[in-house]
Amino acid sequence: MKKTPHFTQIMTRKNWIFTASVISLAAVFSVYIFPKKSSEQEIVSEQPLPEIVEQEELVYGINVKGLDVVEGVVGKNQTLASILAPFNVPYQIIDEIARKSKDIFDVRKIAFNKKFTILTDKDSSLAQFFIYEPNPAEFVVFKLDEGEVYKEERPVEWRKVELGGEISSNLYVNMTELGISPDLIDQFADLYGWVVDFQRLQKGDKFKVVFSEKVVEGQVIGIGDIETAYFEHMGEPFHAIPFEQNGEKSFFDQNGNSFKKAFLRDPLKYTRISSRYNLNRFHPVQKRYKAHLGTDYAAPTGTEIRSVGDGTVVEARYTSANGNFVKIKHNGTYTTQYLHMSKIASGMKPGARVKQGQVIGFVGSTGLATGPHLCFRFWKNGKQEDWLKEKIPPSDPISKDNRLAFDQVKMEKMQQIAAIPYSKADGILLAKNNQK
Numbered sequence: 001m002k003k004t005p006h007f008t009q010i011m012t013r014k015n016w017i018f019t020a021s022v023i024s025l026a027a028v029f030s031v032y033i034f035p036k037k038s039s040e041q042e043i044v045s046e047q048p049l050p051e052i053v054e055q056e057e058l059v060y061g062i063n064v065k066g067l068d069v070v071e072g073v074v075g076k077n078q079t080l081a082s083i084l085a086p087f088n089v090p091y092q093i094i095d096e097i098a099r100k101s102k103d104i105f106d107v108r109k110i111a112f113n114k115k116f117t118i119l120t121d122k123d124s125s126l127a128q129f130f131i132y133e134p135n136p137a138e139f140v141v142f143k144l145d146e147g148e149v150y151k152e153e154r155p156v157e158w159r160k161v162e163l164g165g166e167i168s169s170n171l172y173v174n175m176t177e178l179g180i181s182p183d184l185i186d187q188f189a190d191l192y193g194w195v196v197d198f199q200r201l202q203k204g205d206k207f208k209v210v211f212s213e214k215v216v217e218g219q220v221i222g223i224g225d226i227e228t229a230y231f232e233h234m235g236e237p238f239h240a241i242p243f244e245q246n247g248e249k250s251f252f253d254q255n256g257n258s259f260k261k262a263f264l265r266d267p268l269k270y271t272r273i274s275s276r277y278n279l280n281r282f283h284p285v286q287k288r289y290k291a292h293l294g295t296d297y298a299a300p301t302g303t304e305i306r307s308v309g310d311g312t313v314v315e316a317r318y319t320s321a322n323g324n325f326v327k328i329k330h331n332g333t334y335t336t337q338y339l340h341m342s343k344i345a346s347g348m349k350p351g352a353r354v355k356q357g358q359v360i361g362f363v364g365s366t367g368l369a370t371g372p373h374l375c376f377r378f379w380k381n382g383k384q385e386d387w388l389k390e391k392i393p394p395s396d397p398i399s400k401d402n403r404l405a406f407d408q409v410k411m412e413k414m415q416q417i418a419a420i421p422y423s424k425a426d427g428i429l430l431a432k433n434n435q436k
Contacts (some may be wrong), residue, residue, distance in 0.1 A: 030129045070118040080107040087127035101149040136221040136369040152358040164208035186269040193265025206232040256398035263308040294377040303363040316348040323367025339375040
């Protein structure tokens with residue numbers, strides 16, 4: 001009897017290849033559909049798509065996306081209310097934020113010509129933020145929709161400046177040509193006022209000065225005090241060496257003598273003397289020869305007048321000849337008087353104490369005066385004297401105990417001054433080193 005062949009025995013070669021292929025494919029799919037759970041299982045992880053971060057546009061640290069930026073300056077007599085009125089801000093919100101801000105910034109101090117910025121909604125034009133800059137170093141942010149107020153300060157950099165020049169015209173003109181600010185010129189003139197007569201400088205006189213500039217965002221917004229200085233008048237050198245003695249920092253010359261005097265050299269910051277003490281001057285108003293027992297300083301109306309020394313006010317009033325004036329008794333020896341003021345400073349009345357450099361009034365042309373100026377008068381032991389010829393005793397020189405320490409500081413400062421080079425630039429002798 002013939003046996004029936006088994007299924008696998010009668011399978012053709014072609015069928016075998018096809019079956020094997022199907023089994024292989026099934027095995028491959030089983031790996032993905034039914035993955036193994038062994039510790040060696042291969043894990044396929046999906047990489048997350050990179051997150052797209054929207055770039056912020058910052059103004060005063062505020063993201064201004066969706067906001068319009070409006071910049072301006074405060075006009076004459078403008079207030080917070082009048083500035084914000086065109087930007088749909090209700091008065092009650094302005095009133096509320098004005099009250100809330102008093103401890104941070106009093107809105108009544110918003111001043112003419114100061115910069116402000118308003119951030120408004122692009123769709124409604126409603127103001128969201130008001131930013132005010134009281135000075136270049138800080139700004140105040142008023143968040144109008146929330147009634148929040150805060151103040152921020154910009155980063156400040158102090159930059160050392162070393163500068164030298166030569167007198168070809170006068171101190172003010174030549175220093176200004178070198179980019180020196182009026183404030184520094186005033187410091188320099190006060191420092192050397194009793195050593196050098198700046199009204200009688202010679203062409204070729206030289207100066208050097210070291211100080212620091214206050215810089216915010218690349219803009220110079222102020223200066224520090226003079227750190228050391230040098231002036232050469234008619235070939236004679238005068239170094240100004242800073243040194244602390246008896247708890248007070250002052251300047252001394254290279255021989256250890258103090259620059260400081262009981263009085264400032266001039267009652268105005270650096271200015272022009274228009275008329276000197278003269279016993280036989282032709283009076284411009286009365287049209288006759290008459291003794292001029294004072295020193296006249298020409299200056300614009302409103303220029304600050306300062307007391308040359310500590311003292312007590314003995315008179316502060318108006319007369320037809322003197323105009324508005326203040327008279328100050330400094331001690332048993334010296335008295336000074338300041339005439340033709342446009343206005344006497346508040347607080348100036350008999351018995352009031354004043355300090356050296358304190359503002360006591362403002363230049364004008366009241367009384368017998370043809371134009372704005374200050375007539376400054378000076379008494380010594382009850383007699384009027386020529387202020388410009390008076391020799392005021394200096395403060396104490398360097399003591400013996402401090403001589404060694406002073407000599408070390410002097411050597412350092414003189415080397416620093418000597419290292420500042422002179423070079424010609426556009427007809428001006430100029431040397432300027434900026435250091436961070």
